[in-house]
Amino acid sequence: MGVIKQDMKYLRRYPDLGSAPLSVDDCVSPEYFELERQRVFKRSWLCIGRVEQAAQPGDYFVQDIEVLRTSILVVRGKDNKLRAFHNFCTHRLNKIMKPGAGQCKALVCQFHGWTFDYEGRLLHVDNEELFPAFEKEARSLHAIHLDTWEGFVFINVAEEPSDTLQEWLGPLYDEFGGYFDHFALSGQLSVSMNCNWKLSVDSQTEAYHAPSLHRRTLKDAFAGPKNPNCLLNRVELYERHKAMSVYSNPEYKPTPAEWVAGSSGSVALYPATSQLLDTLPSIVNPERNPDWAFDIVFVFPNLLLGPASGSCLVQWFWPTAVGKTRMEVRNYTYTPRTIGDLISQEYMNVHLRDVIREDFSTLEGTQEGMDSGVQSSILLCDEEVTLRHTHRVVEEMIKIL
Amino acid sequence: MTTLLPVKFDDLSPFVGEWAIPTRSKRFKKRVTSEFSGIQKFYEAILPRMEDIVGHLNTFPVAEVEALSSENKNLLYMAFSFMEVAASVECWNAPDNEGLELDKVTILL
Numbered sequence: 001m002g003v004i005k006q007d008m009k010y011l012r013r014y015p016d017l018g019s020a021p022l023s024v025d026d027c028v029s030p031e032y033f034e035l036e037r038q039r040v041f042k043r044s045w046l047c048i049g050r051v052e053q054a055a056q057p058g059d060y061f062v063q064d065i066e067v068l069r070t071s072i073l074v075v076r077g078k079d080n081k082l083r084a085f086h087n088f089c090t091h092r093l094n095k096i097m098k099p100g101a102g103q104c105k106a107l108v109c110q111f112h113g114w115t116f117d118y119e120g121r122l123l124h125v126d127n128e129e130l131f132p133a134f135e136k137e138a139r140s141l142h143a144i145h146l147d148t149w150e151g152f153v154f155i156n157v158a159e160e161p162s163d164t165l166q167e168w169l170g171p172l173y174d175e176f177g178g179y180f181d182h183f184a185l186s187g188q189l190s191v192s193m194n195c196n197w198k199l200s201v202d203s204q205t206e207a208y209h210a211p212s213l214h215r216r217t218l219k220d221a222f223a224g225p226k227n228p229n230c231l232l233n234r235v236e237l238y239e240r241h242k243a244m245s246v247y248s249n250p251e252y253k254p255t256p257a258e259w260v261a262g263s264s265g266s267v268a269l270y271p272a273t274s275q276l277l278d279t280l281p282s283i284v285n286p287e288r289n290p291d292w293a294f295d296i297v298f299v300f301p302n303l304l305l306g307p308a309s310g311s312c313l314v315q316w317f318w319p320t321a322v323g324k325t326r327m328e329v330r331n332y333t334y335t336p337r338t339i340g341d342l343i344s345q346e347y348m349n350v351h352l353r354d355v356i357r358e359d360f361s362t363l364e365g366t367q368e369g370m371d372s373g374v375q376s377s378i379l380l381c382d383e384e385v386t387l388r389h390t391h392r393v394v395e396e397m398i399k400i401l
Numbered sequence: 402m403t404t405l406l407p408v409k410f411d412d413l414s415p416f417v418g419e420w421a422i423p424t425r426s427k428r429f430k431k432r433v434t435s436e437f438s439g440i441q442k443f444y445e446a447i448l449p450r451m452e453d454i455v456g457h458l459n460t461f462p463v464a465e466v467e468a469l470s471s472e473n474k475n476l477l478y479m480a481f482s483f484m485e486v487a488a489s490v491e492c493w494n495a496p497d498n499e500g501l502e503l504d505k506v507t508i509l510l
Contacts, residue, residue: 187425188510191501217490256448257487264455338468339458339477347484349425353508356489357500 010385017388021377024370026391027196033322035398040301041067043397045147045154045161045168047303050185052151054082054100056194056226058118059102062087066320068157072144073097075107077118082148084155085120085141086291093335096141107141116141152303152384156380172299175283183312183332187349191327193360195367197302197319198390200327201211203359204315205386206230207246213358222293226250237389240300241270244386248293249331257347265344266334267310276309298386300393310334323367329356335366407457407472413450413479416443417428420482421475426508428478428485432495444490447465454480 011019026032046065053074054059060075073087073096089096089109096109096116106123107116115124120141125131145156147165154165166173193200203209210230211223221231226249233245254262261267277288284307285292294308306313316328331352333345369375380387405417420443422428432440447454458477461469469477489496 058430126463137486175439185510190507190509192505193501217498219492255487257491258482260448260451260455260482263452264404322452336463339461339463342463342466343455343458343477343480346425346481347487350429350485351488353429353506354500356497357506358498360501361499 008382010382021379023377028370031324036096040397043158044164045150047154049153058103061098064098070361075118084144084146091141097227098131121172150176176281179281184335186333186345187331195363197317197325198326199363202387206384208383221252240393243297247291250291261344261347265341267344267348417475421478428482432485440486440489
């Protein structure tokens with residue numbers, strides 16, 4: 001692709017990703033989406049929640065996963081192990097548990113009362129003598145591979161996953177060292193948008209948009225004399241996943257409410273305090289850059305972690321159709337030690353929601369643009385190498401029959 | 402005799418009816434359906450008192466936040482509402498930003 005400009009540092013580092021315009025086809029084609037369903041989502045380890053959503057034996061949660069066309073039931077057994085099943089009764093395939101979470105003595109289908117234990121074994125059939133002879137052992141719930149990492153629950157619906165979760169997570173696996181143990185859920189949103197799931201991933205994995213899209217909400221918290229274009233501090237592309245660091249503007253003067261939030265509790269703003277920098281996992285802000293604001297860690301294909309100063313944003317991306325995505329956004333903060341801390345955390349929850357609403361405000365318009373057919377490809381800058389990477393990883397997975 | 406707020410914050414009582422809102426989703430709704438002038442009046446009244454409000458509420462253990470008296474709860478909810486509306490005044494000069502439409506976002510917590 002011709003001359004590499006001086007400042008194309010990511011093209012230099014990741015030459016295989018190239019610099020050609022990116023086709024919009026993979027965001028608009030129903031056929032491509034079907035391939036993504038079959039070859040990406042049905043073969044990947046997908047994060048579906050957190051271990052604390054089913055903390056005690058008998059606790060369960062249900063998540064309907066449109067892209068897998070299934071409903072998944074996660075339940076904690078008497079042996080304290082989490083297990084996942086397709087949430088359908090092996091009798092007439094009725095959905096067993098309703099979406100949500102709770103505690104149960106056994107898994108009971110409301111249709112005819114078939115009863116399963118926490119390990120999915122069929123325990124009881126009403127009027128069993130009415131059936132032709134059958135093996136109860138062969139009518140267990142359909143099990144799904146489940147494993148956990150740093151408190152996140154992952155499932156894989158493949159019969160034989162090609163990788164263990166540890167292999168799938170690769171270099172991320174060992175790097176967080178219990179980081180999430182210090183956090184408690186403090187904010188949660190559900191968002192539905194008419195856009196392809198990759199557009200929502202893309203919107204959260206580059207910072208080139210910040211000076212324009214967030215010009216009023218983030219003011220000059222990020223772009224400043226040191227980094228006027230809000231360039232990423234670093235981008236690390238792994239086999240499937242990626243990590244990046246976002247600088248703040250050290251000249252930035254907090255607004256009055258930010259100052260109150262920062263001085264009342266554990267939510268530090270930008271830049272992070274040096275004390276906090278010492279406690280970060282080594283993979284987060286690895287340079288210990290004092291101007292650091294937050295990191296973005298994208299765990300392909302559907303989980304994004306945003307470790308920041310005293311909080312960690314977590315997002316789940318769930319495609320529901322080629323042009324439809326459901327997002328779940330949670331904010332984790334330290335367990336509050338004072339009421340002032342709650343007030344500080346309130347600022348962060350409100351702030352993140354407002355920023356995310358800005359992030360997502362462009363995506364339906366972008367999808368409309370792509371659907372219009374007015375342009376078959378989009379031109380990306382070097383900073384948007386992360387988008388190239390995501391779309392490439394999908395493309396490579398789809399090539400595998 | 403019932404009071405709406407702890408005695409030393411009595412001057413903020415006129416804001417209790419509108420802004421002592423117990424949940425985040427209701428505070429958000431209040432913000433986006435309010436006139437900017439009302440938001441600004443509330444923000445300007447609370448801002449100079451925030452340090453005192455935090456100091457006062459910090460005298461109670463966070464583990465017992467649910468058991469706070471109704472006056473202290475009102476004060477806490479107003480502090481939360483202050484955080485809710487801060488960007489309206491400090492950033493947008495309007496109740497809301499130009500973010501994703503409200504009907505696409507559900508605040509679960």
